[in-house]
Amino acid sequence: MVRAPRFDKDGTKKGAWSEEEDNKLRAFVQKYGHRNWRQLPTLAGLSRCGKSCRLRWMNYLRPNMKRGNFTQEEEDVIVDLHNKLGNKWAIMAAKLPGRSDNEIKNYWHTHLKNRIPKDETHHHVLKNKQIGSLKPNPTGFQFNLEQQQEVAILLTVLSSELPSSSSTTEPSPCWSLTGSNHDDVDSTKITPSFFELAESFWNEPFLLDNDGIISSYDNMLSPIGILVISVEFLQGVYVVLDIEESARTGSVDDLVEGVGFGAVWIGVEGDVFGGDVVAFG
DNA sequence: AATATCCTCAACCGCCTTGGT
DNA sequence: GACCAAGGCGGTTGAGGATAT
Numbered sequence: 001m002v003r004a005p006r007f008d009k010d011g012t013k014k015g016a017w018s019e020e021e022d023n024k025l026r027a028f029v030q031k032y033g034h035r036n037w038r039q040l041p042t043l044a045g046l047s048r049c050g051k052s053c054r055l056r057w058m059n060y061l062r063p064n065m066k067r068g069n070f071t072q073e074e075e076d077v078i079v080d081l082h083n084k085l086g087n088k089w090a091i092m093a094a095k096l097p098g099r100s101d102n103e104i105k106n107y108w109h110t111h112l113k114n115r116i117p118k119d120e121t122h123h124h125v126l127k128n129k130q131i132g133s134l135k136p137n138p139t140g141f142q143f144n145l146e147q148q149q150e151v152a153i154l155l156t157v158l159s160s161e162l163p164s165s166s167s168t169t170e171p172s173p174c175w176s177l178t179g180s181n182h183d184d185v186d187s188t189k190i191t192p193s194f195f196e197l198a199e200s201f202w203n204e205p206f207l208l209d210n211d212g213i214i215s216s217y218d219n220m221l222s223p224i225g226i227l228v229i230s231v232e233f234l235q236g237v238y239v240v241l242d243i244e245e246s247a248r249t250g251s252v253d254d255l256v257e258g259v260g261f262g263a264v265w266i267g268v269e270g271d272v273f274g275g276d277v278v279a280f281g
Numbered sequence: 282a283a284t285a286t287c288c289t290c291a292a293c294c295g296c297c298t299t300g301g302t
Numbered sequence: 303g304a305c306c307a308a309g310g311c312g313g314t315t316g317a318g319g320a321t322a323t
Contacts (some may be wrong), residue, residue, distance in 0.1 A: 106290050
């Protein structure tokens with residue numbers, strides 16, 4: 001079921017990986033990491049392109065990768081997330097430890113796609129909950145419809161994190177999208193369920209402080225920092241996640257995979273962060 | 282048993298985003 | 303702002319196993 005090994009005219013090997021190649025790649029990455037996939041194959045003694053090495057590592061050789069059938073629980077997660085997100089395989093993979101985006105994508109197409117009636121897939125949550133409630137906000141910033149939809153998707157997905165993720169540590173369960181001025185926001189009333197938050201999101205005024213963060217409850221930020229993730233499909237909307245210390249030493253992938261969502265802030269692009277990943281000390 | 286068709290999934294490809302200059 | 307290199311993502315391909323005829 002694997003493509004036969006072959007060589008490009010430039011000598012790059014393609015097709016199925018041999019055990020020897022796997023061993024070389026595994027040993028190299030475990031010893032030196034993978035800061036530069038382009039250079040890695042040369043340094044590791046592999047006749048592969050960097051992309052091929054990355055793919056092999058991410059989909060097959062990474063530690064703790066699961067092999068074999070998906071559990072019912074995993075299936076449920078995939079179906080649920082596909083309902084909310086559509087074909088966002090990488091995000092789904094972040095929620096399913098040990099599964100790669102490629103694996104989830106394949107499994108969806110081969111096992112799950114035909115089980116779901118078409119009108120039940122993709123964005124139904126938005127139709128029910130979000131559209132049509134937008135009001136102008138004091139900052140004058142306007143999200144377009146597509147941005148509203150994408151933010152709503154994200155909020156909906158994140159909402160599913162709350163109950164289980166709060167069990168590991170004591171993250172600050174603060175949702176800070178209320179108030180027109182950050183001096184007069186009552187921090188005691190910002191613990192609605194995420195669905196309540198999502199529901200009211202477009203009715204609430206934004207609060208932009210000097211940093212461009214909607215809320216600036218600095219005292220609520222975890223002492224270990226803040227991870228700011230640029231979500232490209234939001235086209236200018238940033239989500240700020242409060243992260244756990246244990247996750248901070250890992251890669252962004254590890255963070256997303258292991259994160260317990262303590263708090264979420266939403267900001268807008270422009271003169272806001274100027275970068276995708278920002279750590280506050 | 283032989284052949285055709287379908288199914289699965291590892292790997293590839295092209296495009297997009299990001300970061301550096 | 304333009305350009306380039308690199309990484310990441312989602313769609314597609316194709317070899318080989320499974321099943322049907």
